[in-house]
Amino acid sequence: MSEHIVTSYDEELRELARSIAEMGGLVEQQLDDAVNALLSTNSQLAQDVILGDRQINQMHYQIEERAILVIAKRQPMAQDLRETVAAIRISHDLERVGDLGKNIAKRALAIEDQRMNHQLRRGVEHLASLGLRQLKDVLDAYGSRDVQKAISVWRSDDEIDAMYVSLFREMLTYMMEDPRNIGMCTHLLFCAKNIERIGDHATNIAETITYLVTGKQMERAATAPSAG
Amino acid sequence: MSEHIVTSYDEELRELARSIAEMGGLVEQQLDDAVNALLSTNSQLAQDVILGDRQINQMHYQIEERAILVIAKRQPMAQDLRETVAAIRISHDLERVGDLGKNIAKRALAIEDQRMNHQLRRGVEHLASLGLRQLKDVLDAYGSRDVQKAISVWRSDDEIDAMYVSLFREMLTYMMEDPRNIGMCTHLLFCAKNIERIGDHATNIAETITYLVTGKQMERAATAPSAG
Numbered sequence: 509m510s511e512h513i514v515t516s517y518d519e520e521l522r523e524l525a526r527s528i529a530e531m532g533g534l535v536e537q538q539l540d541d542a543v544n545a546l547l548s549t550n551s552q553l554a555q556d557v558i559l560g561d562r563q564i565n566q567m568h569y570q571i572e573e574r575a576i577l578v579i580a581k582r583q584p585m586a587q588d589l590r591e592t593v594a595a596i597r598i599s600h601d602l603e604r605v606g607d608l609g610k611n612i613a614k615r616a617l618a619i620e621d622q623r624m625n626h627q628l629r630r631g632v633e634h635l636a637s638l639g640l641r642q643l644k645d646v647l648d649a650y651g652s653r654d655v656q657k658a659i660s661v662w663r664s665d666d667e668i669d670a671m672y673v674s675l676f677r678e679m680l681t682y683m684m685e686d687p688r689n690i691g692m693c694t695h696l697l698f699c700a701k702n703i704e705r706i707g708d709h710a711t712n713i714a715e716t717i718t719y720l721v722t723g724k725q726m727e728r729a730a731t732a733p734s735a736g
Numbered sequence: 737m738s739e740h741i742v743t744s745y746d747e748e749l750r751e752l753a754r755s756i757a758e759m760g761g762l763v764e765q766q767l768d769d770a771v772n773a774l775l776s777t778n779s780q781l782a783q784d785v786i787l788g789d790r791q792i793n794q795m796h797y798q799i800e801e802r803a804i805l806v807i808a809k810r811q812p813m814a815q816d817l818r819e820t821v822a823a824i825r826i827s828h829d830l831e832r833v834g835d836l837g838k839n840i841a842k843r844a845l846a847i848e849d850q851r852m853n854h855q856l857r858r859g860v861e862h863l864a865s866l867g868l869r870q871l872k873d874v875l876d877a878y879g880s881r882d883v884q885k886a887i888s889v890w891r892s893d894d895e896i897d898a899m900y901v902s903l904f905r906e907m908l909t910y911m912m913e914d915p916r917n918i919g920m921c922t923h924l925l926f927c928a929k930n931i932e933r934i935g936d937h938a939t940n941i942a943e944t945i946t947y948l949v950t951g952k953q954m955e956r957a958a959t960a961p962s963a964g
Binding site (some may be wrong): 574583600 | 919
């Protein structure tokens with residue numbers, strides 16, 4: 509993260525937004541790598557993702573710290589206050605998504621010696637591409653402060669949920685057909701759940717963007733990450 | 737949450753700490769209820785937990801909002817700034833624990849018509865009692881600003897992790913022995929994972945308490961929730 513001297517209040521806010529964009533880009537890359545490590549049994553890539561998570565955690569703390577300093581120093585009101593609060597919230601969601609990526613990478617290592625059924629692989633790949641698209645779209649919506657785009661991400665979370673449920677059932681079927689599939693499928697089940705939760709965090713970020721731009725808090729109760 | 741008029745800065749900080757204690761108590765109760773609903777197949781209790789999660793989400797937002805107002809209004813330094821930052825962080829962890837409880841309650845409903853093996857039930861019960869104890873101890877440590885107690889919680893997370901791994905293996909065995917166990921065991925696997933993650937959040941809170949009292953950030957990278 510660039511450590512240049514901040515000269516003005518506006519510049520501080522822009523710097524916060526830039527840090528979120530930077531962190532978002534890194535999290536996207538980590539996730540993409542984690543899924544590739546899983547699908548192509550690439551141990552080195554999986555290990556890189558696990559190590560790289562540390563940097564994401566550090567960025568999260570730096571952003572939180574900087575946002576709090578801005579609040580303390582500038583006592584921002586209205587839109588500016590929302591900018592800083594949004595930075596705290598979004599960095600927290602991104603940090604969680606980073607953790608999910610790390611967990612997928614760990615499971616990639618756990619099952620690297622097992623052959624993955626072609627259809628399951630396709631299912632995981634498809635689910636992951638949906639999750640990554642949601643993350644990318646919501647980060648774009650943040651960059652352009654585009655509420656319509658954020659709402660569109662928010663609405664399409666159902667698609668990931670439905671895809672996850674269908675994949676979940678398919679995996680249960682494989683486990684029942686042949687008990688030798690149980691170990692690998694269990695890890696894949698958790699990977700699929702992790703990917704589904706990326707969608708939940710993208711939804712959270714979409715809500716934060718809406719709050720940031722409109723000042724209105726969306727109702728989260730119905731859509732909070734299912735955390736399971 | 738009481739809405740009395742805040743008269744002084746100290747009072748504002750005390751009120752924040754009180755709100756965290758109140759939220760913590762509610763989250764503990766929700767978790768306890770969720771686990772009971774799962775183990776005693778009590779659908780009504782499970783539904784109460786699912787509905788009750790909304791109140792926890794609201795408390796989370798209220799605490800975050802109030803902490804940010806304190807920062808903006810009072811520009812706190814050192815210990816006082818850490819008090820407010822700690823409130824934001826802990827309320828976030830508690831909100832996540834609440835989500836985990838809600839998810840356990842949902843799974844309790846999903847498998848309510850299936851008979852749970854006695855030994856698995858005992859395993860889940862034991863793991864849950866460890867998780868709940870960690871949460872209770874860390875909330876006590878927060879109440880008394882007791883770093884030693886926080887560090888002790890932080891250290892004993894390994895015990896939960898080991899217990900989880902052992903239960904995980906036991907469940908895989910049950911699935912392999914009889915494919916008819918797969919559906920229920922899969923839900924129990926996710927419940928066990930959720931309980932294990934409560935320990936991770938207790939660990940996070942222990943780190944926040946250490947930061948609050950000593951001003952030093954503990955290294956989180958090694959112990960961040962595994963999120964899977």
